[in-house]
Amino acid sequence: MDSETFRHLAQSRRATRHFKPDPLPDGQLEQLLDTARWAPSGYNLQPTHFVAVTDPALKATLRAACMDQKQITEAPATVVFVGDRRVVQNNLDIMLKQEREAGSINDQYERMMRSYVSLAFGQGPLGLGWFWKATLAPLLGLVRTMPSIPAVHKRYWLAKQTMLPAMTFMLAAQSAGLATCPMEGFDERRVRRALGIPASLVVCLITPVGYGADESLTKTRLPLANHLHTNGW
Numbered sequence: 001m002d003s004e005t006f007r008h009l010a011q012s013r014r015a016t017r018h019f020k021p022d023p024l025p026d027g028q029l030e031q032l033l034d035t036a037r038w039a040p041s042g043y044n045l046q047p048t049h050f051v052a053v054t055d056p057a058l059k060a061t062l063r064a065a066c067m068d069q070k071q072i073t074e075a076p077a078t079v080v081f082v083g084d085r086r087v088v089q090n091n092l093d094i095m096l097k098q099e100r101e102a103g104s105i106n107d108q109y110e111r112m113m114r115s116y117v118s119l120a121f122g123q124g125p126l127g128l129g130w131f132w133k134a135t136l137a138p139l140l141g142l143v144r145t146m147p148s149i150p151a152v153h154k155r156y157w158l159a160k161q162t163m164l165p166a167m168t169f170m171l172a173a174q175s176a177g178l179a180t181c182p183m184e185g186f187d188e189r190r191v192r193r194a195l196g197i198p199a200s201l202v203v204c205l206i207t208p209v210g211y212g213a214d215e216s217l218t219k220t221r222l223p224l225a226n227h228l229h230t231n232g233w
């Protein structure tokens, strides 16, 4: 794909609030999510999970938890993007083993990763590590450079990670002639209850996907000059 084609793809995606009832072709949703999982993530920990909802009764319950936004029940499928608070326990060993076998890291890199991840995510004795990190990090920051620490800002870290597969999914859907609508208008507790999502996962974004029925959706953007700050603010 050349850059003009990609620019057109990014420009023509619209948040779509009306969908045709047509179902997605078999396997299409899985294929789009298979693309989305190639988005990058911090330490390659891959904390994003996709909860795909196609069952009509479940979609109705989900719609109620999404402030009754009708695109949820109109679209043939809705994807709930969630981030795993327990990603280190769940993914680190598997990911490192896979990377070692693929030859993309060596022993030295693995040791470094393990120590960084433990520093960044470790909760320490009694699970109070985040407290010491929250109090010590700003003080240490006075004398040395300190990154933001995921153990302290877990929801923020997960929101950042999860948006990347979500955006990749929306662009992949657009390239397949499908429409989406990113949504943050939902009651997280009720969404979790409707879909049986454990409390260790943070619900970050929801998007229906299907064939758009909105005619001629147009949107504007502020000029690039409003956003671009070259070599500093």
Ligand SMILES: Cc1cc2nc3c(=O)[nH]c(=O)nc-3n(C[C@H](O)[C@H](O)[C@H](O)COP(=O)(O)O)c2cc1C
Pocket (backbone or CB within 6 Å): 013, 014, 015, 016, 017, 069, 181, 182, 183, 184, 185, 186, 219
């Ligand atoms: C994080 C996020 C949350 C959003 N939440 C909602 C929502 O709950 N309901 C909705 O109809 N649109 C929602 N939108 C869509 C925006 O209104 C839309 O993206 C914006 O107006 C720009 O339009 P465009 O996406 O068609 O270019 C959301 C968009 C983003 C990025």
